[in-house]
Amino acid sequence: MVVPIGTRSTGQGHETAYSQLITEAFGIDNELVTVIQGDTAAIENGAGTDGSRSLPAGGSALKAAIDVVIEKGKRIAAHALEAAEADIELADGRFTVAGTDRAISLADVARRAEDPAQLPDGMAPGLSASESYKPKASTYPNGSHVCEVEIDPDTGIVRVERYTVVDDFGEVVNPMLLEGQVHGGVAQGIGQALYERCVYDSDAQLVSGSLMDYCLPRADDLPMVGFAMSPTRCATNPLGVKGCGEAGAIGAPPAVINAVLDALAPLGVTAIDMPATPERVWAAIQAARPAAAA
Secondary structure: OEEEEOOOOOOOOHHHHHEEEHHHHHHHHHHOOOEOOOOOOOOOOOOOOOOHOOOHHHHHHHHHHHHHHHHHHHHHHHHHHEOOOOOOOOEEEEEEOOOOOOOEHHHHHHHOOHHHHOOOOOOOOOOOOOOOOOOOOOOOEEEEEEEEEEEEEOOOOEEEEEEEEEEEEEEEOOOHHHHHHHHHHHHHHHHHHHHOOOOOOOOOOEEEEEEEEOOOOOOOOOOOOEEEEEEOEEEOOOEEOOOOOHHHHHHHHHHHHHHHHHHHHHHOOOOOOOOOOHHHHHHHHHHHHHHHHO
16 A cells, blocks of 8 residues: 655654554555555645644545545445445455445455446546645643753753653554654754854854754753653544644753752752853852852
8 A cells, every 4th residue: 555645754753654544444464555645646736744633634534535445445345245334344355244244455446447348327436535734723741750860060051850741742643653753843942052162253154063062961960761651542633733843942941940040049040041051050059159158
């Protein structure tokens, strides 16, 4: 089964989620599904993957196409099995007459679909569908981030000791992919809060333009991220899913900076700009100490 779709994965694993929607709907093996993403030779249009739109929009379009194909398949199966369309059920890749052992495989139905002589009167050949979906409203994922940091007052070095996230992403298609996106987003957010800084010289020339100069968090800068879900089905799309791509990166910076300020509060520090580098943290501590002593 070939699935051309207008969104494009950039490492999130959308092809796995799309395949999963197909395999669960038709009851077939994942190896039988080929997902083609963002190919203008295979699909008329697409809108990329910005704004967490791939499953809420692309997945909803795919669900609509799945429903059309299933209904067409049931009609062909009913014709082949000489049964009422209402009595046809689909499971494990087979169309079956309910309550009997009479059945025809999805593959056989697909072959029949190409032969007009084996189709019900008035049905066009082919077992395919092309659907689009434009969301009428946004999804509203929500969650909570809790961060614990430890700061060395002599050096200003901040260590993230523990990090926990609880999120509501609506219905979940693939928990492992979803958790991976949250972990990656949290890593980005911690980087923004503590490490990543663009530096320009007096001529407005970027001098931190490579990873030799621009600091990203490394594995030993990050804790294991505790993650849990408290899902509430979304009412604004047929799949009931909510966007998750930005969640980690949105929640992490304020959680980290709030933890930093909470740790520094006894020393009199009340504000600090991102990134909270060791230099900035140390300078804030030194500036607050005279005021605290006075």
